[in-house]
Amino acid sequence: MSLFSELANAFYDLVFGGQCAGCGADGQAACAACRRRLRSTPRECRPVPSPVGLPRPVCVADYDGAVRGLLLGHKEHGRYALSRVLGDALAAAVAVVVPPGEREAPYLLVPVPSRPGMVRRRGHDPVLRMARVAAARLRRRGHRARLLPALRVVRRLRDQSELDAAGRTANLAGAFGVWPRAAGELEGRFAVVVDDILTTGETAAEATRALREAGARVVGVATVAATTRRFPPRS
Numbered sequence: 001m002s003l004f005s006e007l008a009n010a011f012y013d014l015v016f017g018g019q020c021a022g023c024g025a026d027g028q029a030a031c032a033a034c035r036r037r038l039r040s041t042p043r044e045c046r047p048v049p050s051p052v053g054l055p056r057p058v059c060v061a062d063y064d065g066a067v068r069g070l071l072l073g074h075k076e077h078g079r080y081a082l083s084r085v086l087g088d089a090l091a092a093a094v095a096v097v098v099p100p101g102e103r104e105a106p107y108l109l110v111p112v113p114s115r116p117g118m119v120r121r122r123g124h125d126p127v128l129r130m131a132r133v134a135a136a137r138l139r140r141r142g143h144r145a146r147l148l149p150a151l152r153v154v155r156r157l158r159d160q161s162e163l164d165a166a167g168r169t170a171n172l173a174g175a176f177g178v179w180p181r182a183a184g185e186l187e188g189r190f191a192v193v194v195d196d197i198l199t200t201g202e203t204a205a206e207a208t209r210a211l212r213e214a215g216a217r218v219v220g221v222a223t224v225a226a227t228t229r230r231f232p233p234r235s
């Protein structure tokens with residue numbers, strides 16, 4: 001973590017540390033009411049339209065209001081106290097994605113990679129942090145889940161939020177690759193792609209493509225939240 005982001009996060013903690021990142025209530029980083037929103041029953045959240053090759057996507061909450069606040073507080077302001085509650089939500093989504101017959105077999109949680117520049121600016125990799133918590137939680141529940149940060153960004157990416165649907169697809173095509181050190185661990189293995197938010201599904205579909213190319217059997221995508229926005233095809 002850079003000194004700047006460390007200082008920025010420490011400052012943020014000093015000012016907002018005593019408030020819920022979801023609703024601003026005094027007290028913990030996530031108040032009881034906001035935590036409850038992250039304990040909803042996981043549901044399938046397939047975007048419309050659904051990108052080609054996107055395996056079953058499951059999320060826990062809509063990306064709005066308090067849930068948005070919790071995810072942003074963790075991601076952008078380094079409120080690491082939120083990793084646990086967000087990681088628990090992610091674990092619940094993973095547990096729904098993994099077919100009942102596969103839970104006793106070892107499987108991999110593979111986080112969607114962040115751009116290296118983003119990780120430097122934020123001072124941490126929020127998805128990796130949540131995935132670590134989720135893997136530990138699942139193992140305590142008897143799953144043979146293992147975190148494998150197998151993916152990396154292999155070429156320069158533009159910020160997805162600046163682009164329309166067609167632009168996102170083009171921006172992401174071939175964007176992810178497998179770290180050489182992880183390549184041998186993917187062949188024939190069950191894998192779940194994990195991320196914080198599902199929007200158009202393009203990012204998760206690209207992660208899936210890269211993992212499948214390396215021989216992994218990707219059974220689904222688990223995220224904490226999903227946007228309810230719909231993305232009509234462009235005329």
Ligand SMILES: [Zn+2]
Binds near residue numbers: 021022024025
């Ligand atoms: Zn709250």
